Amino acid sequence: MSSIRAQQKEKTRRLLIDAAFAQLSAERSFSNLSLREVTKAAGLSPNAFYRHFSDMNELGLILIDEAGLMLKKLRSQARLRIKKGGSVVKISVLTFMEFIEQYAHIFRLLLQERSGVFRAALSREIDSFTKALCGYLQQANKLNAEVAYLQANATIIIVFSAAAEALDVDQKRRHDLTKRTILQLQMIDKGSLEMNSSR
Amino acid sequence: MSSIRAQQKEKTRRLLIDAAFAQLSAERSFSNLSLREVTKAAGLSPNAFYRHFSDMNELGLILIDEAGLMLKKLRSQARLRIKKGGSVVKISVLTFMEFIEQYAHIFRLLLQERSGVFRAALSREIDSFTKALCGYLQQANKLNAEVAYLQANATIIIVFSAAAEALDVDQKRRHDLTKRTILQLQMIDKGSLEMNSSR
DNA sequence: AAACTCAGAGTACAGTTGTACACCTTGATT
C-alpha cells in the first residue's frame, strides 16, 4: 500500500534529487552546490531537506546510485541493440552518445567532479564496464584474459573520455567526436588481435 | 635590478601559490578552496591576498599557467631521454609517472577539477600533447595524418587517465598501472600501424 | 470525532565567506 503521505514524500524527494541534478552544469559541479541552493531550486524551505537526507553527502551518494542505475540501463540497451546485428563498436559508441545527450546530468556528476566519493564512483563504473567488455572479448574474439583486459580497459577509458568531452559541445563537434572514437576503438581492436596472436 | 621590495613581494606571492597547491588533495579540489584558507595556510592575513591577485579566479589561472609550464618541462625531459635510445613508449610512460610523483599537485589541479577553466586547461594540454605526438608519429612511423592523430589522441588520453588513477595509490598499484599503460600504448601502436597500412 | 504523526515553513543563530577601510611599517625616491 502507498498512502497519500508516502506518495507526497516520494514526490518532494524526487524534486530535491532532480533539483540537484539540474544545478549541475559545465561550470558547476556537485561539491559547490549548497543545501540551501538545492532546496531553493526545488521550491522548498532549507529545513525540508532534512526530512529526506541527513546532509549533502548523503544526497551525493544517492545521486551516485541513480547514476549507476542509469549506466546499467545503458549497458543493457547496448546489449539489446547488438543482438540485432551490426558493428559492435559503432552500436556501443552511438548508444553511449545518445545517453549522454539524454542524461547529461548523470555524466556531469560522474565526470566533472573527480574527488572524494565521485572519483571512487567513476572508478567503480569504469571497472564494471571493463569487466563486462572483457568477458565479451574473451568469448567473442577468443582473446586470452590479459589481452582482453587491456583492450577492454583502454576501450572504456576512451569512451568515458569522449563522453566527458561530448558534454558541452555542439552537435557537429559531437558527431566528429563520435566518428573519432569509433575509429580509435577499431584501432585498439586491431592491435589487440595482433597482440593476442603473438603470444 | 631586483629591489628588496620586489623580492619580498615575489616571495610571499610564491607562498600563496604554494599554499594553494598544498591544499589540494584527493578530497579537495581547487574550487572548494577559499581565499581565507589559502592565506591562512600561507601564514598571511586575508587582505594580503589582494596585493597579489584580484580574486581566487585569478590565482586559479596562474596555477594553470604554472601547471602548463611544468608539463612543458615534462615533455622536453621525455624528449631528451628518448634521444638516448630505448623504447619510446616505455620511456614516455615512466617519465610521466615520475613527474606525477614529484608534482602531484599540478596533476591534481588539472585532473581533479573538471569544470570551468580547469576543464578547458586540461583540454588544451591534451591537445598540445596530442599534436606533438602526432607530428612525431607521422615522421617516425610514416603514418598518414589521420591515423597518426587518432593514435596520438588515444595514447594521450590513456596516459592522462592513468595519471589521474596514479595520484592516490600505493607504489605497487602504481607500478602495475605503469605496466598496464605501457602495454595498452603498444597495443594501440600495433593497431595504428595496421590501420595505416590498410589505407 | 479525537488523538496522533510527520512533512514542511518560519525564525533564529553561530560560523565562514569575500572584501572595504583605516592603519602601520619599511623600502624607495627625492
Next chain:
DNA sequence: AATCAAGGTGTACAACTGTACTCTGAGTTT
C-alpha cells in the same frame, strides 16, 4: 633627512552557510 609608495595587519560588515527549534496543517490511526 623628508616624503612617498606599497605590502602587510586588524577591524568591520553584509551575505551566505548548515542546522536547531518551534509551530502548523493535513493525512493517519484509534
